[in-house]
Amino acid sequence: KAGVTQTPRYLIKTRGQQVTLSCSPISGHRSVSWYQQTPGQGLQFLFEYFSETQRNKGNFPGRFSGRQFSNSRSEMNVSTLELGDSALYLCASRKAQGTTEAFFGQGTRLTVV
Amino acid sequence: KQEVTQIPAALSVPEGENLVLNCSFTDSAIYNLQWFRQDPGKGLTSLLLIQSSQREQTSGRLNASLDKSSGRSTLYIAASQPGDSATYLCAVGYGGSQGNLIFGKGTKLSVKP
Numbered sequence: 001k002a003g004v005t006q007t008p009r010y011l012i013k014t015r016g017q018q019v020t021l022s023c024s025p026i027s028g029h030r031s032v033s034w035y036q037q038t039p040g041q042g043l044q045f046l047f048e049y050f051s052e053t054q055r056n057k058g059n060f061p062g063r064f065s066g067r068q069f070s071n072s073r074s075e076m077n078v079s080t081l082e083l084g085d086s087a088l089y090l091c092a093s094r095k096a097q098g099t100t101e102a103f104f105g106q107g108t109r110l111t112v113v
Numbered sequence: 114k115q116e117v118t119q120i121p122a123a124l125s126v127p128e129g130e131n132l133v134l135n136c137s138f139t140d141s142a143i144y145n146l147q148w149f150r151q152d153p154g155k156g157l158t159s160l161l162l163i164q165s166s167q168r169e170q171t172s173g174r175l176n177a178s179l180d181k182s183s184g185r186s187t188l189y190i191a192a193s194q195p196g197d198s199a200t201y202l203c204a205v206g207y208g209g210s211q212g213n214l215i216f217g218k219g220t221k222l223s224v225k226p
Contacts, residue, residue, distance in 0.1 A: 004156075042218045043204075045215070102204075102214060106156040107155070
């Protein structure tokens with residue numbers, strides 16, 4: 001069966017712009033989580049969505065937001081981009097919230113110039 | 114604050130050697146622990162999931178153990194191969210409303226032919 005699909009794979013944006021990333025979870029999975037990975041900080045949790053509701057949020061500024069659609073696909077938006085937002089953004093798919101095995105997509109590499 | 118530590122940060126071994134990667138966590142009230150592999154610039158591949166009620170899980174040449182009381186997990190790789198070269202990450206999950214995973218910084222493994 002198809003895995004977790006993230007689009008686009010690569011993005012280059014300018015400071016001050018906004019960006020939207022997309023994640024399609026494994027079919028039948030209802031939980032989608034987003035993580036930011038940087039060399040210095042490692043993997044840090046952004047937020048989790050389950051049944052179209054944000055269930056959990058990490059310690060990131062309000063410029064980072066997300067949503068989940070009725071088909072479980074999720075989008076993440078970052079507004080007013082800063083150089084420090086350059087990172088690999090990873091999406092994780094789970095069948096249920098919090099308790100089951102997480103499967104990750106290939107990520108979106110965002111570069112802010 | 115839950116913290117996950119992985120030691121060593123990097124490891125280089127000759128092909129064929131058996132090796133152990135270590136993961137420790139500060140809060141023993143975990144729900145599960147998951148080991149991942151990450152190749153450069155790629156997403157995370159799930160290797161093993163251990164529920165809090167389990168002591169170990171095995172998949173092929175991989176064996177992961179969990180000791181909740183001491184806050185430790187190990188990933189044992191038997192008969193290492195150059196294709197095992199990657200960064201190995203452990204992540205703990207606390208279940209319930211706290212659905213996110215907390216990751217260690219990883220161990221970068223290099224297996225020399």
